[in-house]
Amino acid sequence: MAAELESVELTLEKHLPxxxxxxxxxxxxxxxxxxxDLPQDAVEAASKLGFELQxxxxxxxxxxxRKPRIVRVGLIQNQIVQPTSKPVGEQVAALxxxxxxxxxxxxxxxxxxxxxxxxxxxxxxxxxxEKLPWTEFAESAEQGPTTAFCQxxxxxxxxxxxxxxxxxxxxHGDTLWNTAVVISNSGAVLGKTRKNHIPRVGDFNESxxxxxxxxGHRVFQTAFGKIAVNICYGRHHxxxxxMYSANGAEIIFNPSATIxxxxxxxxxxxxxxxxxxNHCFTCAINRVGTEHFENEFTSGDSKPAHHDFGQFYGSxxxxxxxxxxxxxxxxxxxGLLVTELxxxxxRQVSDKWNFKMTxxxxxxxxxxxEIIHPDFKPNIIHE
Amino acid sequence: MAAELESVELTLEKHLPxxxxxxxxxxxxxxxxxxxDLPQDAVEAASKLGFELQxxxxxxxxxxxRKPRIVRVGLIQNQIVQPTSKPVGEQVAALxxxxxxxxxxxxxxxxxxxxxxxxxxxxxxxxxxEKLPWTEFAESAEQGPTTAFCQxxxxxxxxxxxxxxxxxxxxHGDTLWNTAVVISNSGAVLGKTRKNHIPRVGDFNESxxxxxxxxGHRVFQTAFGKIAVNICYGRHHxxxxxMYSANGAEIIFNPSATIxxxxxxxxxxxxxxxxxxNHCFTCAINRVGTEHFENEFTSGDSKPAHHDFGQFYGSxxxxxxxxxxxxxxxxxxxGLLVTELxxxxxRQVSDKWNFKMTxxxxxxxxxxxEIIHPDFKPNIIHE
Numbered sequence: 001m002a003a004e005l006e007s008v009e010l011t012l013e014k015h016l017p018x019x020x021x022x023x024x025x026x027x028x029x030x031x032x033x034x035x036x037d038l039p040q041d042a043v044e045a046a047s048k049l050g051f052e053l054q055x056x057x058x059x060x061x062x063x064x065x066r067k068p069r070i071v072r073v074g075l076i077q078n079q080i081v082q083p084t085s086k087p088v089g090e091q092v093a094a095l096x097x098x099x100x101x102x103x104x105x106x107x108x109x110x111x112x113x114x115x116x117x118x119x120x121x122x123x124x125x126x127x128x129x130e131k132l133p134w135t136e137f138a139e140s141a142e143q144g145p146t147t148a149f150c151q152x153x154x155x156x157x158x159x160x161x162x163x164x165x166x167x168x169x170x171x172h173g174d175t176l177w178n179t180a181v182v183i184s185n186s187g188a189v190l191g192k193t194r195k196n197h198i199p200r201v202g203d204f205n206e207s208x209x210x211x212x213x214x215x216g217h218r219v220f221q222t223a224f225g226k227i228a229v230n231i232c233y234g235r236h237h238x239x240x241x242x243m244y245s246a247n248g249a250e251i252i253f254n255p256s257a258t259i260x261x262x263x264x265x266x267x268x269x270x271x272x273x274x275x276x277x278n279h280c281f282t283c284a285i286n287r288v289g290t291e292h293f294e295n296e297f298t299s300g301d302s303k304p305a306h307h308d309f310g311q312f313y314g315s316x317x318x319x320x321x322x323x324x325x326x327x328x329x330x331x332x333x334x335g336l337l338v339t340e341l342x343x344x345x346x347r348q349v350s351d352k353w354n355f356k357m358t359x360x361x362x363x364x365x366x367x368x369x370e371i372i373h374p375d376f377k378p379n380i381i382h383e
Numbered sequence: 384m385a386a387e388l389e390s391v392e393l394t395l396e397k398h399l400p401x402x403x404x405x406x407x408x409x410x411x412x413x414x415x416x417x418x419x420d421l422p423q424d425a426v427e428a429a430s431k432l433g434f435e436l437q438x439x440x441x442x443x444x445x446x447x448x449r450k451p452r453i454v455r456v457g458l459i460q461n462q463i464v465q466p467t468s469k470p471v472g473e474q475v476a477a478l479x480x481x482x483x484x485x486x487x488x489x490x491x492x493x494x495x496x497x498x499x500x501x502x503x504x505x506x507x508x509x510x511x512x513e514k515l516p517w518t519e520f521a522e523s524a525e526q527g528p529t530t531a532f533c534q535x536x537x538x539x540x541x542x543x544x545x546x547x548x549x550x551x552x553x554x555h556g557d558t559l560w561n562t563a564v565v566i567s568n569s570g571a572v573l574g575k576t577r578k579n580h581i582p583r584v585g586d587f588n589e590s591x592x593x594x595x596x597x598x599g600h601r602v603f604q605t606a607f608g609k610i611a612v613n614i615c616y617g618r619h620h621x622x623x624x625x626m627y628s629a630n631g632a633e634i635i636f637n638p639s640a641t642i643x644x645x646x647x648x649x650x651x652x653x654x655x656x657x658x659x660x661n662h663c664f665t666c667a668i669n670r671v672g673t674e675h676f677e678n679e680f681t682s683g684d685s686k687p688a689h690h691d692f693g694q695f696y697g698s699x700x701x702x703x704x705x706x707x708x709x710x711x712x713x714x715x716x717x718g719l720l721v722t723e724l725x726x727x728x729x730r731q732v733s734d735k736w737n738f739k740m741t742x743x744x745x746x747x748x749x750x751x752x753e754i755i756h757p758d759f760k761p762n763i764i765h766e
Contacts, residue, residue, distance in 0.1 A: 005406040012407070015398045023388040024395070028411070030648035184766050191764045197741050212743065217750065218762045226763065236738050238621035238660050239747045246754045248761040265413035265706040266659050273656035276649055277621050323648040355619050358580050360595065361755045364622045367600065368748040371629045378631040379601045380609065381574045383567050 007315065009327035032058050032324025036340050042108035049101050051078070052335035055109065056326040058281070058318065060345035069343040071224045073251065073281075074111035076102050077316045078334040079289035084123045088136045092121050096149050102336050107157040109338045112185070112224040114153075115162035117287045118232045118255040119178065121146050122166060124287065127203035127309045128297045135209070138168035141181045141192040155187030160222045162229055164255040166209075167192070176210040180229040180255065182220045190220050195231035196240055202262050203299050203309060204233070217243040225250045225343050232256040235270045235284065238277065245278035250343050254284045260313045267315060268328075275319035279350040281341055288314040288332055321349040390698065392710035415441050415707025419723050425491035432484050434461070435718035438492065439709040441664070441701065443725035452726040454607045456634065456664075457494035459485050459503075460699045461717040462672035467506045471519045475504050479532050485719050490540040492721045495568070495607040497536075498545035500670045501615045501638040502561065504529050505549060507670065510586035510692045511680045518592070521551035524564045524575040538570030543605045545612055547638040549592075550575070559593040563612040563638065565603045573603050578614035579623055585645050586682050586692060587616070600626035608633045608726045615639040618653045618667070621660065628661035633726045637667045643696045650698060651711075658702035662733040664724055671697040671715055704732040 005011060009029075016024060036055035046053035060068065081094035099116060106114050118124075122137035139146050150161040160183065167179035178195035194213025198206050217240075219228045228249035234240040235254045244252050254271050271284035290310030298305045315328035318339040329335035350356060370376055388394060392412075399407060408414075419438035429436035443451065464477035482499060489497050501507075505520035522529050533544040543566065550562035561578035577596025581589050600623075602611045611632035617623040618637045627635050637654050654667035673693030681688045698711035701722040712718035733739060753759055 005403065005410075008407050008410050011399065011403050012395075015400070015403065016394065017398070020388065020394050020398065024391050027388075027391050027647055028651070182764075186766065188766055190766055196746075197743065199737075200741070201736050212741075216746075216762060218764050221763050221765045233741075236660060236736065237742060238625065238656070239742070239744075242621065243747065243750055243754075246750075246761070248763055263706075264410055268411070269652055269656050269659060269706070273621070273652050276652060277619060323646075323652070353584050353619065354582075358583070358595075358616075359620060359622070360580065361622075361751060363579075363599075364626065365748065365751040365755055367626055367629075368744060368751055371626075372744045372748055378629070379599060380604050380631055381565075381601050382604045383569065383571055383573055 004332050006330055006332065007328055029327070030322065030324030032320050032322050033326050034059065036338065038109050038338060042105050045105045045108065046336065049105070050334065051102060052330050052333050053105065053338070054327065054329060054335065055338045056318070057340045058320040058324060058342070058345065060342035060348055063344060066344055069225065070340060071113065071343060072109065072111045072338055072340045073283055073318065074106040074109065074114040075283050075285045075316045075318070075337040076114065076116050077285055077288055077314045077329055078102070078117065079287070080123050080291060084125065084291060085294045088133050092137065092146070095121050096146070100153065103153050103157065106336055106338065107159065111159060111338055113160040113162065113222065113227065113251070115253040115255060115283060115285060116164060117285045118164045118257045119166055120164060123291045124257040124309065125293065126206045126209055127299070128293055128295065129205060129208050130295065135176065138166040138176050140170065141165070141167045141179050142189055147181050147183070147189060150181065150183045151187045151189065154183045154185055158185045160185050160224060162253050162255070164229070164231060177213060178206065178210050178231055180231055182227070182229065185223050190222065191218065193218055193229050195234060197234045197237050199233040202301065217247050219244060219247045219249045227251045227253065229253045229255065232258070235274070238274065241274035241278055245280050249280055250346050251281045251283065251341070254282060256284065256286045257312060258286055260311050264313055272319040272325050275321055276323050277355060279321045279346050279353070279355060281321065281346070282319045285316045286314055287312040288330070288334060321346050387715050389713055389715065390711055412710070413703070413705065413707030415703050415705050416709050417442065419721065421492050421721060425488050428488045428491065429719065432488070433717065434485060435713050435716050436488065436721070437710065437712060437718065438721045439701070440723045441703040441707060441709070441725070441728065443728035443731055446727060449727055452608065453723060454496065454726060455492065455494045455721055455723045456666055456701065457489040457492065457497040458666050458668045458699045458701070458720040459497065459499050460668055460671055460697045460712055461485070461500065462670070463506050463674060467508065467674060468677045471516050475520065475529070478504050483536065486536050486540065486542070489719055489721065490542065494542060494721055496543040496545065496605065496610065496634070498636040498638060498666060498668060499547060500668045501547045501640045502549055503547060506674045507640040507692065508676065509589045509592055510682070511676055511678065512588060512591050513678065518559065521549040521559050523553065524548070524550045524562050525572055530564050530566070530572060533564065533566050534570045534572065537566045537568055541568045543568050543607060545636050545638070547612070547614060560596060561589065561593050561614055563614055565610070565612065568606050573605065574601065576601055576612050578617060580617045580620050582616040585684065600630050602627060602630045602632045610634045610636065612636045612638065615641070618657070621657065624657035624661055628663050632663055633729050634664045634666065634724070637665060639667065639669045640695060641669055643694050647696055655702040655708050658704050659706050660738060662704045662729050662736070662738060664704065664729070665702045668699045669697055670695040671713070671717060704729050
């Protein structure tokens, strides 16, 4: 079997002549992304720790009355560290250690907001449909050890941390949620936000564990801009992205876990379309690797029971409101993508393209209210 | 100056080694599109008439209870034929002739539904902001000579015709609209549908001529499936696509006129995202070439007044609900893209991914009703 392709971008760079490469990249990726030089100590540390480090920049025009609002976001994609058969505590501790190391490098790169992948403290074990030991990975969003760990990182590095975990909600009958905890650079828990849309596709039968979130479309005012978190499957729903943007989000993070055959041709499209349609930045993060489970499971695809789930194809990237995007991280390796944004670009693109001004939301509010009626009759013209 | 890149797809095919090409295409374009062999007489006619002819196929799985619902759609992109300074009648007649010739080839290819580009009977003269002679291109949607011409084609070739024109609405005080007329394969006018969102960006200040459409999101039941038309700038609005789909559209056509610097990196993303998000096919059509106007005009971009508008970059393509897409037509030449679809794919992908089932439209109807209030307060969490 041939080796996995490392990334589309590297393949194009390797084979296309310079002039064609420039045009192809302009058409496929937009012209707004530049390479960002990162400090030598960060580059060396990443190399030593064995993860890919990329730096990019998405600029805005200078304005007369507003200073540039420069923010560096860090997206981390990673494999699980310990086998899934190890004790829960050991698996979590190993992931804390790994992420702590990468966040230290992010700090060397001047990252202001870091976001980890979906359910980052655990294997994406929901494919097994077994409750134990996976539900033991659930923690309190406010009081759990992972949040305490992130608070320490946030305070130490003056960094906002977006930590997507399996949440145990003791106050509501011990229910589970798929939740992102947003931790201020002060170290305080700013709040939490839950996954609004739950998949029922292939191996992703997560409604076995948790239901649709009930936290709506809240946006978090951080020291580095207004951010929101659209967790995983929510990226397939344009209304979900829209509603975060309508509530003021300038950057929407999309911590995810998704695999090649299912979604890889959708991946470069959805988060990028959301950045374009909503005049904001979007950050798509996927895990990498294949996860092996001791007990075999089936995937609803007529194939025999098996033990491996994956391959998660990484390819994390950042999109800008002007349609530009950064290259993706590797399809196979751990990585940290550092991207410097100027948040002023959001309003600049909005003033140029006016999608919100021309959005006619009154019309859609009316039509949406109609289509949800059980007796809704589609507007179909017959000859 | 270097020659214009013909298309991204041809460039990749020329330079990438076979194995990398296959992987890059799978990731960038999905794996669902196959080449469709077209009849030799059609290939020869296209060559003689000087336009590009491509054939592709987007398949679905066989089902037990439904037969495949195979439809061939034809997208036509073209330059204007006569200089914009010629008499209006001559310009229209030349375009009728050109399109008539291409439709004849479409008929040889077994096309069932053909769609022309936006405002296909005229140059895209709205950039000039001059009213005459451009408003003279406007015609009645029901009684105009262009509709009569399309009815003849429809009947002769047993083809549904989607004809996007500048409409003169005599019944409502001679107002103008940007309107698509849908003509049944019987030759009858099935109805019309208007452009819902009007741009105010760069050279596209079309609200000088017409306002936002008032025909909502109607869908047309044709002999070859349920179709809708999302005209040009409406492709930037995910809610617009969604609402056509919610009313039952299986294919949404997007006749457009858009130029390189403004939108080319958005072009491959938006219609394709709409196909994915709404479990339907989408067909994006753009004109080609540069249009020269006798009177100089400015573009609101600090550059001197000039006479040329363009380059319209063609690149028309079809997207499938599974995220696959066809290659694009050329960026520079007239072309006919014939794509064979199996409409059964729409429900198959819907049953797999369940975006409508998991869409939570009741939640969004409520939130959308809130955000349109002038005193709406965004849901922002502060520390």
